Amino acid sequence: MTLGDAVEPLVHIKNFRMDFGETTVVKDLSFDVRAGETFGFLGSNGSGKTTTLRALLGIYQPTAGTLHIGGKVFEPRDGARLGYLPEERGLYKKEAVLDVMVYFGRLKGLTKHKARTWSQTYLERVGLADKAAVRLDKLSGGQQQKVQLGVTIMNDPDLLILDEPTKGFDPVNRRLLMDIIEEQKLAGATVIMVTHQMEEVERLCDRVILLKDGTSRAYGTVAEVQDQFGGTMYRLGYEGVLPASDLYDVVRDADGQAELAPAAGADETAVLRELIGAGVAVRSFATARASLEEIFIQVYGEQHEMAEV
Numbered sequence: 001m002t003l004g005d006a007v008e009p010l011v012h013i014k015n016f017r018m019d020f021g022e023t024t025v026v027k028d029l030s031f032d033v034r035a036g037e038t039f040g041f042l043g044s045n046g047s048g049k050t051t052t053l054r055a056l057l058g059i060y061q062p063t064a065g066t067l068h069i070g071g072k073v074f075e076p077r078d079g080a081r082l083g084y085l086p087e088e089r090g091l092y093k094k095e096a097v098l099d100v101m102v103y104f105g106r107l108k109g110l111t112k113h114k115a116r117t118w119s120q121t122y123l124e125r126v127g128l129a130d131k132a133a134v135r136l137d138k139l140s141g142g143q144q145q146k147v148q149l150g151v152t153i154m155n156d157p158d159l160l161i162l163d164e165p166t167k168g169f170d171p172v173n174r175r176l177l178m179d180i181i182e183e184q185k186l187a188g189a190t191v192i193m194v195t196h197q198m199e200e201v202e203r204l205c206d207r208v209i210l211l212k213d214g215t216s217r218a219y220g221t222v223a224e225v226q227d228q229f230g231g232t233m234y235r236l237g238y239e240g241v242l243p244a245s246d247l248y249d250v251v252r253d254a255d256g257q258a259e260l261a262p263a264a265g266a267d268e269t270a271v272l273r274e275l276i277g278a279g280v281a282v283r284s285f286a287t288a289r290a291s292l293e294e295i296f297i298q299v300y301g302e303q304h305e306m307a308e309v
C-alpha cells in the first residue's frame with residue numbers, strides 16, 4: 001500500500017501524551033491531517049511540535065495515545081513515499097553537493113540518471129548550480145538547507161513533513177522555497193509544515209493547529225481559527241451618524257471611519273441595509289479578520305502573562 005491509498009485521514013493523532021522523565025511536554029493532543037491538504041503545525045517555542053513529529057515517525061515512543069500514518073503506526077519501511085525535513089539538518093557534509101543528492105536519490109529508489117538530472121535541475125532552480133561539485137560544508141547554512149529540502153522532495157513524496165523549512169532564509173529565498181513547497185502541494189502531496197511564519201501559513205495552509213503547552217489551543221481552517229479568535233470585523237468609511245443597532249457593536253469610530261463587530265447571525269447584507277436605511281452614506285465597506293500573527297500573539301501573550309503570575 002502506498003501512502004496515497006490511505007483511507008482519510010492520512011495522519012491520525014489521538015490522545016497523544018509524551019513525558020520525558022517527570023516532565024510532560026505533550027498532553028492529550030488529538031488532530032487529523034487529511035490526504036491532499038497542507039497542514040500548518042504552529043505553536044510557540046518548546047510547545048511540543050517537533051516532539052509530536054518525532055513520535056509520529058517512530059523516533060520517540062509515545063507515553064500514551066495513537067499516532068497513525070495511513071491507518072497504522074509508521075515503520076521505516078513505509079517511508080519510501082514520505083519526505084521528512086527534520087529540524088536538525090543532517091547530510092554528509094564532507095561530500096560534494098551533487099554526489100550527496102544523487103546518493104540520497106538512489107536510496108529513495110531513483111535511478112542514478114534520474115537522481116542526477118533532477119538534482120541538476122533543482123540546483124539550477126535554487127541558484128546553486130555552481131555549487132554542484134563543492135563540498136557541502138563549504139556552503140552557507142541557507143544553501144545547505146536548500147540542498148536538504150531538495151533531497152526531501154526529490155522522489156515526489158505523497159506525505160511531506162517539514163520542520164521549519166524556511167528557517168533562517170532571507171525573504172527572496174523564503175518565497176522561492178514556498179513556491180517549491182506549493183508545487184508539491186499542487187502535485188497532490190499532503191504537507192505538514194511547522195513554521196513560525198504566519199504569512200506562509202496564510203498563503204499555503206488549508207488547516208492549522210496551534211499548540212500551546214503541549215495541547216491544542218486552536219484547530220481548523222485558517223478562517224475557522226480566525227473566527228474563533230476575534231472573528232470578522234467590518235471596516236466602514238461613511239458620512240452621517242451611525243445608528244445604534246442589535247446587529248453590531250461599534251468597536252471604533254473616528255473621522256468617518258468605523259470598525260463594527262457583527263453580532264452572531266448578522267451578515268454584511270443585513271448590516272449594510274441597516275446603515276443605509278438609517279441614512280448613512282456608506283463610502284467603503286470591507287470585511288477583515290484578525291491575522292494569524294495577531295492571533296498567535298494573543299495566544300502566546302497569555303502564556304507570558306501566566307508565567308508572570
Ligand SMILES: Nc1ncnc2c1ncn2[C@@H]1O[C@H](COP(=O)(O)OP(=O)(O)OP(=O)(O)O)[C@@H](O)[C@H]1O
Nearest residue numbers: 020023025043044045046047048049050051052087
Ligand atoms: N529528548 C528530550 N528529552 C527531554 N526533553 C525534551 C526532549 N525533546 C524535547 N524536550 C522538551 O520538550 C519540550 C518541547 O520541545 P519541542 O522540540 O517539541 O518544541 P517545539 O514546539 O518543536 O519548539 P521550537 O519551536 O522551539 O522548535 C521542550 O521543553 C523541550 O525541552
